[in-house]
Amino acid sequence: MISTQIWEDAQLLWDFQQMGHEPRRCSIILGLGSHDLSVADASVDLYEQGLAPVLVFTGATSPTTRERMPRGEADHYRERALERGVPARDIYVEPLARNTGQNITFSRQLMEEAGIEVSSALLVTKPYEERRAYATARKQWPEVEFVSASAPVSLERYVESIGDARLVLDMLVGSLQRLLVYPEQGHMIRMEVPSDVVAAYDRLREAGFTSRLIVTGDTTTPA
Template sequence: MTDTHQAITEDQWQRAKLIWDYHQMGHDVAPVDVAIGLGSHDLGVAAASADLYRTGLFPVLVFTGGNSPTTQARFPRGEAVHFREHALELGVPDHAILVEPNAANTGQNITLTRDLLAANGITPKTVLLVSKPYMERRSFATARKLWPEVEVLCASEPLELDDYIKSIGDEKLVLDMLVGDLQRVMEYPKLGFAIAQDVPEEVRAAYESLIRDGFTSRLIDS
């Protein structure tokens, strides 16, 4: 564990685990027309997408994402471009990958990917969204709002919170991101960005408690 982990109390850890579990949709992955790897700071999305491709679940894989302040240094050529390169290294053939290099948020990930697929003559009925583990629910809610005609499944790297934190290397940051994504799950439906999701009371209480404890760097003005 990192030094940051030692600064997190057991109670905070348990509250974070509640939120982590809530963010994951628990979908049974099935064959789909297209998979979409959502750009982020986490190259594990590309690895998970490649693993799923190799199981034969889909014939087409789209990586979507430009840059953000948190990814510019790590992925200077853009998230989707780097994700594609990583997937190629992991054995996904070039002919199976499309790249959408401009999206700056999750809504654009969905709408620009839909447009890219249409331009390539692909109108899917089923899609698999591959994201960071704590982004499954928000990506699902966004896609259901902006692309209601498709059936949406979600997947991510099969990691527990402990292992995910080790992969990122910054426990405080991960807890901040868990809190920030939950805020978006709750607030974005009011802005027309996503469908509403039921938030259990214990999850909401964990969220409010972690905010009081200062896990706030990823919150948006609301």
């Protein structure tokens, strides 16, 4: 049973991760691979609104996605986009990235190889990873202007769609930890984290939502 306090703390982290950007037309739509196909759907929604001429999906597999997406996250996203009617010519796939930093750097290389000039990108992620992804992208591709986006959904509805509250709360805690420790390791820009958000994060850690935490001494393998 998850207590009211835990849900309140989770909501604080959820709200903080939202960047609040207004979607606008960009050079590309960049969908970051994950266990959640709603990222692909949100990317297609933006494409259908005419906000970019191409979709870029990036991601290999992880322990979380290996069984759900055996062909790789980016390939499963591509299949979803094709099912929804996006022309194959407008979809680019980067199938090797295994962390957020690689999502950005490998996609950058893909666009350079394709001869596509990128000055701005709609960065599509899970709702609770907007800020983390934005901070990473700003560090790894600094000349591009990033606009954060995700599926418009509440924490409660998101948990219902995933069907695993503990997984979502673990992911929330892991995303916040990376915002705190990765700037010092050079993986992302520093973004101020309010004290009440840090306090909520600490309480969630103490409550045992720790499966997505990294060993803070590891400076070589961002995830």
